[in-house]
Amino acid sequence: MITPQEIKKKAERKYEPFLQSIIESKPFEKLVIRGDKSYTKSSLPEFENEIQLIVSQSKENKGFGYTLEFQRVKTKGLGTQDLPISIFFESEIDFLKFLGKEKEVELFKESVNKILESFPELREWIIKNPRKIIQNQTRWEDILKVCQYFQQNPKPNLYIRELPIKVHTKFLERNQSVIRELLDMLISEHINIDEKLFEKRFNLKYAEPQIRFKVLDKEIAQKFFSGIDDLAISVSQFETLNLPIKKVLVVENKTTLYTTLTLPKMNDTIAIFGGGYGVLNLKNVEWFNDLELYYWGDIDVQGFEILSQFRSYFPQTQSVLMDIQTFDNFFEGDQGTPTKISIELNLTNLEQELYNILNENNWRLEQEKIPFEYVNNYFDNE
Incomplete structure (x- = not known):
């Protein structure tokens, strides 16, 4: 029973x-x-x-x-x-x-009335999402203020905390999920539908990722940056750079970027801190298409997977110091991190052979463990 x-x-x-x-x-x-x-x-x-x-x-x-x-x-x-x-x-x-649930339903009815008074076009969304009405029970007045502002100003071009909306400065950041759903319906013709980042999707300014790079040609550093050779600028600014360079060296680790200070003078070259899978931030740098590109990563499965990713953006990319001879010379038995990737990688035959060895044995040789002298000699002979 x-x-x-x-x-x-x-x-x-x-x-x-x-x-x-x-x-x-x-x-x-x-x-x-x-x-x-x-x-x-x-x-x-x-x-x-x-x-x-x-x-x-x-x-x-x-x-x-x-x-x-x-x-x-x-x-x-x-x-x-x-x-x-x-x-x-x-x-x-x-x-x-x-x-x-008496009190909850009383507040639910009040919330529904508030929403429909401001945006009757949200009726179907409310019917499908009654739980979300309750989850945001105490916030509807401010959520509606945000929606009303965006309906009147669909392309604000301001930072979130600059928006002239009478809500707490962190309110929009803390309630992005439900606000995003509503704005997708209320200003659908103005959103950047392919963008996942809230700020990009709804035409807001945002703190862009920074590209850290070193100018390895002192004459270029002097002419364009008053002798400063170690810089960090936003992605959008980096995409518009116009430097007389022929080569770009992307390195995986920040420590390796410092190593480039000791490299022999490299004419017409800059070195970039890729930050591992952060090479994604470089994918739209169109002026890379006409340059010689080199990638120097850790000799482990992730290093080659990042190389493959970067090469998918720029097919001319060559790997440096990621070969079996370098690995055999300096490998100290370090264990790597098992890969979760099963797709075919964009590697040369020799790179793929080394990748398979690393993957089967879970081995790793970090860039930092390759002696400066060996690195200097390598680039000196390039």
């Missing part, structure tokens, strides 16, 4: 459809809870306790909640007994008091 706990679980599953019926202005209809009409107790006292438990939490006993309808049935072993054949909630108040 069904227990009060099971009745509550089944009633809770009907709560969301009930909320949807409120938005759709449907009158409350009797909510029926399907119950197990069988009984599990073999003795009369146990059976009576089972019945007493279900009755104790019913409207008959508590004044609200579910109503029980009984039918006299001839049972096997217990004779003729009154068994519950129907369990239902007669009214909205019975249902909500049983779930302890």
Whole structure:
């Protein structure tokens, strides 16, 4: 036989459809809870306790909640007994008091009215997302302020904290998920649909990633940067650089970027800190297309996977100091990090052979463990 706990679980599953019926202005209809009409107790006292438990939490006993309808049935072993054949909630108040949701539904109705007064076009979204209305119960007034601002100013070109909206400075950042959903509908013709970053999607300024690079040609450093050879600028600024260079060396680790200070003078060359998979930030640097590109990463599976990624942007990329001879000379038995990548990589035959060895043995040789003298000699002979 069904227990009060099971009745509550089944009633809770009907709560969301009930909320949807409120938005759709449907009158409350009797909510029926399907119950197990069988009984599990073999003795009369146990059976009576089972019945007493279900009755104790019913409207008959508590004044609200579910109503029980009984039918006299001839049972096997217990004779003729009154068994519950129907369990239902007669009214909205019975249902909500049983779930302890009266106040929540009152606030839900207020929130729905606020949203529809400002944006009647959100009606279908509300019907599909009643739980989100409740999850943001105390924030709707400010959420609507944000939406109203963007509807009037769909391309603000300001930083989030510059927006002239009378909400807490961190409000939009903390509530991006629901605001994004709403703006996608309210200003759909103005959004950058392929962008996932909130600021890019909704035409806002944002703190761009920085590209850190070293100018290895002192004459270029002097002419263009007053002798400064170690710089960091935003991605968009880096994409517009116009330097008289022929070669770019991308290095995986920051420590290796410092190593380039000791390199022999390299004419017409800059070295860039790629930051591992951060090479993604370089994918739209169109002036790379006409240059000689070199990638120097750790000799491990991730190093070659990053090389493959960078080469997918710029097919002319060559690897440096990522060969079997360098590995054999300086490998100290370090363990690497197992790869999760199973796709075919964009590597040369020799690179792929070394990658397979590293992958099978989980080996790693970090850039920092290659002696400066060896590195200097390598580039001196290039």
